Amino acid sequence: MTPDDIGVGILGSGNMAEVYIDALATQVRGARLSAIAMGSRAAGLAATHGVAAPPDAAALVARDDVQLVVIATPHSTHEPLAVAVARAGRHVYLEKPMAVDVAACDRIIAACGEAGVLLTVAKQTRHFEMTMHARRLIDEGAIGEVRIVRATSPLIGLELPDGHWIADPREGDLFLDWGAHACDAFRWFTGSEAIRVHAEVADFGATGHQGPTMMAQYRMADGSICQAFLSYEIPPPGLGSGSNTQYQVIGARGILEWDLDRIRLGDASGWQVVDEQPTWTDPWQPHHPRRIGNTARQVQAVVDALRTGSTPPVSGEDGRAAIVMASAASRAAATGMTVHLS
Numbered sequence: 001m002t003p004d005d006i007g008v009g010i011l012g013s014g015n016m017a018e019v020y021i022d023a024l025a026t027q028v029r030g031a032r033l034s035a036i037a038m039g040s041r042a043a044g045l046a047a048t049h050g051v052a053a054p055p056d057a058a059a060l061v062a063r064d065d066v067q068l069v070v071i072a073t074p075h076s077t078h079e080p081l082a083v084a085v086a087r088a089g090r091h092v093y094l095e096k097p098m099a100v101d102v103a104a105c106d107r108i109i110a111a112c113g114e115a116g117v118l119l120t121v122a123k124q125t126r127h128f129e130m131t132m133h134a135r136r137l138i139d140e141g142a143i144g145e146v147r148i149v150r151a152t153s154p155l156i157g158l159e160l161p162d163g164h165w166i167a168d169p170r171e172g173d174l175f176l177d178w179g180a181h182a183c184d185a186f187r188w189f190t191g192s193e194a195i196r197v198h199a200e201v202a203d204f205g206a207t208g209h210q211g212p213t214m215m216a217q218y219r220m221a222d223g224s225i226c227q228a229f230l231s232y233e234i235p236p237p238g239l240g241s242g243s244n245t246q247y248q249v250i251g252a253r254g255i256l257e258w259d260l261d262r263i264r265l266g267d268a269s270g271w272q273v274v275d276e277q278p279t280w281t282d283p284w285q286p287h288h289p290r291r292i293g294n295t296a297r298q299v300q301a302v303v304d305a306l307r308t309g310s311t312p313p314v315s316g317e318d319g320r321a322a323i324v325m326a327s328a329a330s331r332a333a334a335t336g337m338t339v340h341l342s
Contacts, residue, residue, distance in 0.1 A: 006031040006303055007065040009090075011057050011081055012072035013039030016095055019295045020070050021049055022287055027296035031303045034065040038073060057081055061088035068093060068118075068306065070299075075171045079104040082119075086111040091118040093302060097180035098319030100172040102327060105320040112316060120302050120312045121319030125181045125245070126188055127297040129290070130258040133275050134249065138189060142265060143251030149189050149226040151182035152246045154239035158207045158232035167209050175201070175214040175230055179326035180319075181245075182228040183218075187321060189249055192222035194325050196340045201333035206233040216329035221342070228329070 008024055008031050010017050017036065024033045035052040036042045037060040046053035054060040061069060061084065068091045071081050078099045082092050092112055098121045099105045112119040125131055138146060158174075160167055166177060187193065199216035206212065213231040220226060240246050243259030254267035262276040280290045298314065305312040328339040 007034035009035040009066035013041035016072040023296035074165045082108045083111040086115040109316045119316035130263040144253035148250040150248045154234040180322045183322040183325035186226040192220040194218040198338045199329040199333040
């Protein structure tokens with residue numbers, strides 16, 4: 001650490017807070033953890049890592065040693081916390097989804113703009129090793145023009161403790177939580193915006209939660225088609241590779257197919273594995289080196305942007321666009337009608 005390191009405060013003390021703590025401690029250069037607040041585990045985590053434990057968010061953002069605030073709290077808290085952080089003159093790093101609706105995203109963007117602070121939204125999918133490899137291959141023309149993108153999250157059940165916040169309707173539907181990843185990926189891979197979506201939601205009674213299965217299909221402005229398939233109702237042994245995130249990108253000349261651990265390229269000569277790493281598919285592994293690295297890459301980009309006065313690669317507008325797309329899919333599923341976005 002150096003005296004000019006950027007001080008980071010974390011709001012929230014759940015699984016993702018631990019990932020950010022480890023990322024700052026082991027892989028991010030030019031930043032240091034200064035304080036942790038909010039949540040039942042905040043004081044304990046702060047004591048373990050030798051940093052301050054302010055009593056609330058207001059006390060954390062008032063600290064002189066905090067310049068950047070990571071908000072890793074339930075979705076419905078993102079807007080009020082982000083607005084408060086911005087008004088205190090601190091830069092805002094929001095976990096996904098950016099907010100529970102588009103209007104809240106707009107208010108966050110406006111508050112950050114008025115305060116002149118940086119705003120970024122966590123986009124883990126862009127920072128997975130296999131996803132980054134796929135993007136490089138697409139940019140190099142390995143599969144030709146992108147025509148179809150399919151994102152799948154097929155999970156065997158949804159095991160949540162009683163009363164867990166993620167199942168609370170006030171936090172948005174289940175598709176919002178994962179769809180924020182898929183929708184951002186669609187924009188990132190195609191370089192285009194969605195113009196319409198139709199979708200179906202189902203509950204086959206396997207989870208006890210509302211809307212555990214969702215399929216949404218988007219037409220993008222460049223003519224490509226993107227499909228998001230989420231289900232917590234897949235029977236054993238699972239679907240595809242068994243990973244909780246699987247992608248296929250079909251181009252004019254070839255196909256890319258990958259999950260968190262393995263990517264392969266298909267073309268006229270057949271299939272070849274182009275990258276593979278030891279698995280870390282359990283999402284509740286906050287201390288796994290690959291889990292830490294995935295988050296550290298975006299944190300590093302934000303720290304570098306702050307130190308150089310540049311723009312981070314993921315903006316508030318990117319976060320908002322994913323909410324526009326996910327919310328539109330939920331409306332389409334609820335009404336049985338195609339929703340036009342432009």
